[in-house]
């Protein structure tokens with residue numbers, strides 16, 4: 001049934017796009033004879049619609065809104081067995097393991113920032129389902145552009161705990177050599193482009209990569225994660241339009257978690273969320289319950305199929321809730337009630353929902369939960385201790401990697417610093433830094 005629906009949907013889309021092109025060609029020929037059959041329909045080159053004599057404005061508040069696709073109810077029961085992705089015990093337990101490992105890492109790293117051991121951190125609480133559900137549906141060679149709150153995607157791909165910790169500590173084991181703020185991960189080996197803080201910059205870049213993938217015909221796609229707050233940036237709109245007009249294999253994955261730091265969605269936009277913009281830009285669009293990991297898996301899998309086979313962008317809006325503070329620089333009790341947070345934490349948590357499903361299948365119980373929790377904590381604490389013990393990267397790394405050959409003005413600064421550090425060695429914690437760059 002689902003397969004039939006999928007096929008007919010792509011057939012309808014194909015026909016629609018064909019008609020649109022046909023219509024445009026007719027217009028450009030500007031031939032009265034050829035157009036006579038279209039006289040009853042408007043044939044402006046910039047729209048596709050019918051005539052009307054009714055003076056009606058399209059009223060956003062009368063429109064019902066795009067529905068939220070789900071597979072499980074809030075208690076973890078599958079609603080329609082036809083849409084159960086039937087991933088099997090091994091895969092589902094693996095998904096649960098990653099979601100909870102991410103959660104444990106967040107707790108420990110958040111605390112470590114509170115204790116002054118690292119400078120900054122961002123938790124992913126409540127959004128674990130969007131990360132793992134989407135990452136599991138992709139091919140590991142698909143390119144990921146994250147925003148910053150997608151650590152679970154990288155974790156799913158096997159980025160080791162040590163690497164997470166090294167990055168947050170900015171130690172000599174960090175691939176970014178301590179030059180980035182914590183949580184700005186990146187990994188060539190995991191096809192995960194390094195996070196950059198200015199919001200939405202990843203979006204046009206993702207379209208550029210997707211265009212390159214289209215030209216290379218490599219059968220891969222690009223996924224670009226962003227928050228609903230970020231969707232208000234100009235770059236987001238440019239990216240949507242470019243991707244649709246260039247017909248690129250890119251999945252735009254919006255994590256709509258209700259807040260952009262202290263700005264609630266009610267102040268962010270007046271339309272029907274981010275999904276409503278998809279059709280306006282000419283993108284296949286779906287809204288999904290982001291706290292339902294199976295629903296996220298299904299839509300991402302289907303989106304991947306559409307974007308690769310039809311070379312067109314797809315927009316997924318995953319509805320979720322940011323349970324943690326925005327970052328360690330934020331105190332969300334200043335702008336939202338504790339009761340609101342408690343509601344999402346206790347009634348709609350993606351981890352609790354998946355656990356309920358696993359228990360109902362006989363795959364999980366309290367003993368396994370306790371063992372796994374202890375194991376998780378031990379793994380994170382050990383990686384944490386290892387990262388903390390490591391030295392900082394050699395200070396000389398500050399001057400490298402931007403230019404292929406060090407230009408004179410940088411060389412001058414480098415030599416100045418070298419002389420300075422030598423002269424005032426006793427005033428700096430030099431022993432905490434590696435002696436030479438690797």
Ligand SMILES: Cc1ncc(C[n+]2csc(CCOP(=O)(O)OP(=O)(O)O)c2C)c(N)n1
Pocket residue numbers: 149197198199226227228229230231255257259260261322326
């Ligand atoms: C261009 C730019 N403007 C402002 C900021 C400061 N800033 C960092 S995160 C953030 C909120 C983003 O919210 P959203 O996209 O909804 O993602 P979320 O943090 O909720 O996951 C803002 C305003 C920034 N990093 N870049």
